[in-house]
Amino acid sequence: MATVVDDAASAEFHAFFERHHAELARFAHLLTGESDAADDLAADALLALWHRWDRVRASEHPVAYARGVVANLARTRIRSAVRERRRVALFWARREERTENPDVAGVVDVREALRRLPLRKRACVVLRHAFDLSEKETALALGVSVGTVKSQTSKGMAELQRLLGTQGAPRKLHTAMARTGTAGGRDR
Numbered sequence: 001m002a003t004v005v006d007d008a009a010s011a012e013f014h015a016f017f018e019r020h021h022a023e024l025a026r027f028a029h030l031l032t033g034e035s036d037a038a039d040d041l042a043a044d045a046l047l048a049l050w051h052r053w054d055r056v057r058a059s060e061h062p063v064a065y066a067r068g069v070v071a072n073l074a075r076t077r078i079r080s081a082v083r084e085r086r087r088v089a090l091f092w093a094r095r096e097e098r099t100e101n102p103d104v105a106g107v108v109d110v111r112e113a114l115r116r117l118p119l120r121k122r123a124c125v126v127l128r129h130a131f132d133l134s135e136k137e138t139a140l141a142l143g144v145s146v147g148t149v150k151s152q153t154s155k156g157m158a159e160l161q162r163l164l165g166t167q168g169a170p171r172k173l174h175t176a177m178a179r180t181g182t183a184g185g186r187d188r
Contacts, residue, residue, distance in 0.1 A: 030126045031074040033115045045069040067141030075119050113163040121156030128153050
């Protein structure tokens with residue numbers, strides 16, 4: 001039979017899940033570029049949180065902790081995918097497929113440019129510009145210092161500007177994420 005504390009913890013976790021699952025899935029999608037994997041990563045992160053819920057709910061910033069878990073799971077998934085692609089490349093000859101003068105929407109351009117950024121830069125840029133988190137909130141989510149967030153965001157934005165060929169990369173990023181319904185907001 002469950003205790004009152006267990007029932008309260010369960011209800012609290014359920015509320016946390018309902019409130020943050022969609023945001024965590026969007027974050028995972030923007031980090032990995034894989035919509036199918038995003039829900040799985042968010043669910044895996046929430047399962048990990050459930051197993052440590054007593055510690056997580058006692059923390060000062062449980063959502064930041066959850067974002068950090070998603071970022072770590074995304075990093076692991078990306079590294080696994082890179083290793084798998086390298087193995088496949090050993091066995092199959094790869095052809096370069098390019099389309100002359102492609103007519104690609106801005107959203108696709110931004111997402112492709114984001115995929116080309118290293119994970120930490122991508123996470124900093126996405127959390128700062130697509131999710132409108134502060135430097136402190138981003139640092140908490142990623143488990144890094146505010147200085148690291150500042151430098152990684154700055155370097156990431158410079159690289160996006162180079163890749164997108166524009167000085168309006170922050171505006172393009174925010175607009176592209178808003179068009180697809182993937183822009184998040186601050187946790188309230």
